[in-house]
Amino acid sequence: MVARKQLSVAIIGGGPGGLGSAIALSELPYVSVTLYEQAPEPREVGAGISIGRNAWNVLHLLGAAEGVKGAKKGHSWQRNGRTGEPANLDAASGPGKPEEDGYAAIRARRTRLQAALLEQVPTGIIQFNKKLVSLHDIGENKGVRLVFKDGTEAIADLVIGADGIRSIVRRTLFPDHKLHVTGNTAFRVLIPVSSIEHLTQFPTSTGWWHGLNGHFYFSHVDDESERELCEITVRSYNETVDPERTATWAIPATNERVLARTGEYDPRVKELLQVIPEGSWREFAMVAGPCLQDIKGWDKVALIGDASHPLSGAFGSGAAFAMEDGWILARAIEHTTTSDTTVKDALDIFQEIRGPYYERMYDFLDKRRDALGKTREENADFDSIIRARIAVFGVLGGGALDWIYKNDIKQTWHDYVAAEQGAKL
Ligand SMILES: Cc1cc2nc3c(=O)[nH]c(=O)nc-3n(C[C@H](O)[C@H](O)[C@H](O)COP(=O)(O)OP(=O)(O)OC[C@H]3O[C@@H](n4cnc5c(N)ncnc54)[C@H](O)[C@@H]3O)c2cc1C
Known part of the structure; x- marks a missing residue:
């Protein structure tokens, strides 16, 4: 029997990436895991979240799929925001296509995903109220020293930076590596379905209503047996953002602030916006950063989730990416655990598998931005611009991005191992 080295792992951040990593790593008996989260208690900001095939695949591996309930997305409508006219039925949608195994794409409350993951994390390994303020490489085979805002310190063999888009670890x-404000701001809210039942003209199927300077999004977030809450997002492009409003997520926004960005929409949308109680909106000013060449450092730190690829929610699947990262990292550690340089070797594997995946996403976004820019220049009229934008959504849901939305992370791992064994023959 080969001796396995005991490893201490510190995870910074308790979002989907940190929780997913904690579950996957805790299953390895020679790994001791501590997760440090800055919030004083479990807390999830935001409204709804899309769970597609890729997310289901990794949730199954983490044992958390059963706990995530939401509204089946079925077909999503892409509409002309001014008239409500459906421009296409997202029939071939990857993210929205019904699945045969009962795990269809859903839109769920973010709190449901968090609760399902938390339930699988072994008791006692999460420390709340632990905001990391600095980390230090203390030398070969000595690990990383972590310093927290409360003055306490810890040392770990491996640190996983799962601390989100503004990651201090990164x-x-x-x-x-610098983040920039994208100018794209999302105003989000969950409201009771009962509060809009009187608006009989408003179509309550999942839909995007495209305007010139943004879009309006509506979806249920509960399955049919509940139907308590629904989600509304107003996206505004080309915002000039006060730097103070980008420092934190989910800051309260007034109704006046949101309504000032919805003047061009169909009257049914405007009527619906009127029912939203003052004080309910939360504002997310998007920030993004360039692709990182390395998603590891010091041979003992990994970046996962939004910390590793600050894409600003570009594919609406960042929670899945974060959980996939954590699961792959656990497999890499398991795979290298008998080596004298376990952590370094595992990080090399993690980089080899996940680095090119994120590069491919950035590449796709660059090409899309170029294509949309051309459309704006060539077609000044509203209808052409909206058609072009909807065509982009068609690409997102039309199968071309199955390598994202249908990603099977377990298969990715099998492919890696098979290729490695093939190379050794
Ligand atoms: C408007 C919007 C809509 C989106 N919609 C979707 C969607 O539909 N589907 C989807 O899959 N994804 C969506 N995303 C993306 C998704 O929210 C993120 O990609 C995902 O949450 C990333 O998970 P994470 O664990 O990497 O980071 P996060 O979820 O950001 O979690 C990071 C955690 O680290 C903690 N933390 C930060 N700094 C410190 C510190 N110094 N010390 C200790 N703890 C710290 C934070 O408190 C937080 O709990 C959306 C994003 C946005 C902005």
């Missing part, structure tokens, strides 16, 4: 490893 900023420490790569101080030259």
Whole structure:
């Protein structure tokens, strides 16, 4: 029997990436895991979240699929925002296509995903109220020293930066990597379905209503047996954002602020917006950053989820990416655990599998941005611009992105192992 090295792993951040990593790593008996979360208690900001095939695949591996309930997306409508006219039925949608195994794509409350993951995390490994303020490489085979806002410190063999888009772990490893404000702001709210039942003209199927400077999104977030809450997002493009409003997520926004961005929409949308109680909206000013060449550092730190690829929710699947990262990292550690350089070797594998995956996403976004830019220049009229934008949504849901939305992370791992064994023959 080969001796397995005991490893201490510190996870920074308790979002989908951190919780997913904690579950996957805790299953390895030679790994001791501690998760540090800055919030004083479990808390999830945001409204709804899409769970597609890729997310289901990894949720099954984490044992958390059963706990995630939401509204089946079925078909999603893409509409002309000014008239409500459906421009296409997203019939071939990857993210929205019904699945045969009962795990169809859903839109769920974010709190449901968080609760399902939390339930699988072994008791006692999460420390709340632990905001990481700095981390230090303390030398070969000595690990990483972590310093928290409350003055306490910890040392770990491996640190996983799962601390989201404004990651301090990323900023420490790569101080030259900078985020920028994209100008894209999302205003989000969950409201009771009962509060809109009188608006009989409003179509309550999942839909995007495209305007010139943004879009309006509506979806249920509960399955048919509940139907308590629904989600509304107003997206505004080309915003000039006060830097103070990008410092934190989910800051309260007034109704006046949101309504000022919805003047061009169909009267049914405007009527619906009127029912939203003052104080309910939360504002998310998007920030993004360039693709990182390395998603690891010091041979003992990994970046996962939004910390590793600050894409600003571009594919609406960032929670799945974050959980996939955590699961793959656990497989890589399991695979290398008998090596004298376990952590370094595992990080190399993690980089080899996940680095090119994120590069491919960035590449796709660059090409899409170029294509949309051309359309704006060539077609000044509203209808052409909206058609072009909807065509992009068609690409998102039309199968071309199955490598994202249908990603089977277990298969990815099998492919890696098979290729490695093939290379050794
Ligand atoms: C408007 C919007 C809509 C989106 N819609 C979808 C969607 O439909 N589907 C989808 O899959 N994804 C969606 N995403 C993306 C998704 O929310 C993220 O990609 C996902 O939450 C990333 O998970 P994470 O674990 O990497 O980071 P996060 O969820 O951001 O979690 C990071 C955690 O780290 C903690 N933390 C941060 N700094 C510190 C510190 N210094 N010390 C200790 N703890 C710290 C935070 O409190 C937080 O709990 C959307 C994003 C946005 C902005």
